[in-house]
Amino acid sequence: MNIMTEQKLEQAVGASMTAKTNEVIKMQGRKVGVFYGEKQALFDVELDIRQNQVTALIGPSGCGKSTFLRCLNRMNDTIDSARVTGKITLDGEDVYDPKIDVVELRARVGMVFQKPNPFPKSIYENVAYGPKIHGLARTKADLDAIVQSSLQKAALWNEVKDRVHEPGTGLSGGQQQRLCIARAIAVAPEVILMDEPCSALDPIATAKVEELIDELKQNYTIVIVTHSMQQAARVSQRTAMFHLGYLVEEGATDKMFTNPDDKRTQDYITGRFG
Numbered sequence: 001m002n003i004m005t006e007q008k009l010e011q012a013v014g015a016s017m018t019a020k021t022n023e024v025i026k027m028q029g030r031k032v033g034v035f036y037g038e039k040q041a042l043f044d045v046e047l048d049i050r051q052n053q054v055t056a057l058i059g060p061s062g063c064g065k066s067t068f069l070r071c072l073n074r075m076n077d078t079i080d081s082a083r084v085t086g087k088i089t090l091d092g093e094d095v096y097d098p099k100i101d102v103v104e105l106r107a108r109v110g111m112v113f114q115k116p117n118p119f120p121k122s123i124y125e126n127v128a129y130g131p132k133i134h135g136l137a138r139t140k141a142d143l144d145a146i147v148q149s150s151l152q153k154a155a156l157w158n159e160v161k162d163r164v165h166e167p168g169t170g171l172s173g174g175q176q177q178r179l180c181i182a183r184a185i186a187v188a189p190e191v192i193l194m195d196e197p198c199s200a201l202d203p204i205a206t207a208k209v210e211e212l213i214d215e216l217k218q219n220y221t222i223v224i225v226t227h228s229m230q231q232a233a234r235v236s237q238r239t240a241m242f243h244l245g246y247l248v249e250e251g252a253t254d255k256m257f258t259n260p261d262d263k264r265t266q267d268y269i270t271g272r273f274g
Contacts, residue, residue, distance in 0.1 A: 024051040026191060026221045027072060027109075031086035034067050034076060041067050044086070045247045047240055049191070054213060054222045056232035056253065059242035060268065065225045068242070069193050072223065073109035074102055090191070107134055109191040110184035115200050116176030118168035118183075123160050126168045126179055127151060130187040146186055153219075154182035155212050174205025181212065185220075192216065194224040198231065210235050229269055233257050241265045 027049035034042040042064045049055050049072075057065035067076070074095060076082040088095050095105055107130070119126050127147045130136075137143035147164070151157040156178045160171070168179050177197055184192055194213070198206040213222060213235045226232050232239055233253060240250040241262070249262045260266050267273055 023053075025049070026051040026091065027223075028089045029068070029071070029086065030088075032068065032071060032088060033085040034064070034071060035081075035083045035085070036079070037081040041245055042071075043245045047247060047250055049221060049223055050238060051221050052217055052219075053237040054217050054224060054235050055238040055240060056236035057223065057225045057240050057242060058227075058229065058232050058268070059248075060273065061227075063242040064245040065240075065242045066195055068247075069195055069223060069225050072191070072193055073106050073111060075111065077102065107187045108189055109193060110187065110189035111193045111195070112177070112180050112184055112197050114196040116173055116180050118171070118176050118179050120167070120169060122165045123151075123168045123171070123179060124164040127182050127186045130183060134187055136187065150182040150186040151179075153185050153216070154178045155208065155215070156182055172205070174201050174208055177201060177205070177209060178212065181209075181216075185216075189220065191221045191223065194222065196225050196227060199227065206231075229257075241268065243268070 025048045029045050029047045032042055032045040033040060045064075045068055047068070057069060059065050070076045071084055071088055072095070076084055084096065090105070090109065094100070119129065121129070124147055127150050128137075128143050131143060131146045137146055148157060151160065151164075156175060159175060168176065171179060177200075181192075181197075198209050201209065210231065213224070216222060224232075224235065236253045238250065239253045239256040241248040241256065241260070241264070243264050248264050249256070249260060251261070256265060257269060260269065
């Protein structure tokens with residue numbers, strides 16, 4: 001082998017390693033099962049969530065995608081009959097370890113729900129609430145800065161900067177959802193979970209939230225549950241297909257939508273069922 005060929009080989013190997021190391025696994029599920037009483041809702045799900053990427057969870061209603069999403073920050077703990085088996089890690093640490101502080105976990109892994117749910121408080125207080133209870137601001141100036149920064153990151157500041165002390169419930173639906181995203185951002189999370197965040201929004205508000213998701217992935221890892229195939233294709237880099245409580249397949253979004261490995265994925269994406 002000549003020197004040029006060796007150099008090219010080394011460069012190729014180096015590039016391959018760089019490509020791999022750029023994809024850091026932020027969260028990981030291994031053999032995750034969920035039971036509601038006697039009924040099993042998820043079966044041995046194995047899924048890697050990559051850092052600074054958007055992972056879309058798709059599948060027909062009742063397939064387990066929202067159930068899996070709620071496992072990631074232990075929201076299923078709030079349901080008495082729920083029991084989670086298997087292992088879920090955040091940066092390699094088991095989130096179901098008894099030593100884990102669940103309040104701290106939910107600050108690191110924030111959640112945005114299907115319907116906008118601002119607190120019945122001012123826009124300012126909605127965003128300031130989390131930093132206050134987590135002790136993230138020592139002074140009023142610190143809190144002001146966090147509120148402004150969070151509203152800017154949620155692409156809402158320019159629309160509300162002159163009325164931050166008015167009720168958050170007075171905003172439009174799309175603005176309320178962006179306010180809820182600002183509220184999640186305010187406690188400096190590492191992961192943001194979104195459970196059908198646009199299902200209650202009109203197309204214009206949906207487009208704004210999708211643009212926002214694309215910007216947020218620069219700083220956050222995002223997992224989104226969506227019923228919209230178009231939305232999954234637009235916003236995500238990875239897609240995971242669920243069906244009847246099983247993870248059917250997971251892969252790069254482009255491949256999943258053009259050449260999936262499993263016929264169930266093909267049938268769901270093309271509208272044959274679901």
